Amino acid sequence: MANRGPLRDRDVHAVEEMDRPGCDPARLNRTYAQFAVVNRAVAGWRGIYRTHIRPVLSATAVTTLLDIGCGGGDVPVLLAAWAARDRLKLEVTAIDPDRRAFDFARRRRHTPGVTFRQASTAELAELAEEGQRYDVVVSNHVLHHLGTAELPQFLAESALLSRGTVIHNDIRRSPAAYALFYAASWPFPGSFIREDGLTSIRRSYTTSELQAAAPPGWTVLARPPFRNLLTLSRNTRGD
Secondary structure (H helix, E strand, C coil): CCCCCCCCCCCCCCCCHHHCCCCCHHHHHHHHHHHHHHHHHHHCHHHHHHHHHHHHCCCCCCEEEEEECCCCCHHHHHHHHHHHHCCCCEEEEEEECCHHHHHHHHCCCCCCCEEEEECCHHHHHHHHHCCCCEEEEEEECCHHHCCCCCHHHHHHHHHHCEEEEEEEEEECCCHHHHHHHHHHCCCCCCCCHHHHHHHHHHHCCCHHHHHHHCCCCCEEEEECCCEEEEEEECCCCCC
16 A cells, blocks of 8 residues: 555655754764664665675675765674675775764774775765776665755766675665654664654655666665665676
8 A cells, every 4th residue: 555644755854963063972973883783783784795795705806895975884894894704805995974974983993904984975976087996886874865866976976986786775764664663763862863763764765766766777676674775786797
């Protein structure tokens, strides 16, 4: 049955508290820290690593990966740790435009193979124009921040930066996702996890909306629990 309630349309005007320049820095840092728990629980990166990333890694040649909008840095650290455990060579560059996120990420315990950088959207475009390329480009919880007019440029730039695989992982909007997150997010006091998580769900795309907005060549896959995976794959062997 079609959703005819308040979540029928994307709430593109809603603003997450942690994105406000003057938000409480202590709550913001707790939010970045708690992202590690939330992403492990619901973002599904372990499965994405197994199905989309590990198959392109090598034990002898280094694979490069760019994480766009890395936030507090937990996802790139996980990807590097899983690759190291599998004895595969992976070098991760993780970027975020927000200085506060970058400062938090670089204070993390050093993880071999992971480099954090602060980079604005303009610098992302410059990297693409300069010919910088990575074997894999990923993002986590970035798409819902973008309007339908902004999405094509972001996808074009991430495609230009990739020699092979692009993976954008995000929330899939639904009343069930909203209700379950509301019920399950109470153990995260003192942060923006609950209120911003609910805002993120309201801003996120349904699978059909993302399919309609994505350019030709991109694939949208609905994954549990309440996730959209937007991917682009290229043949990097030249045959």
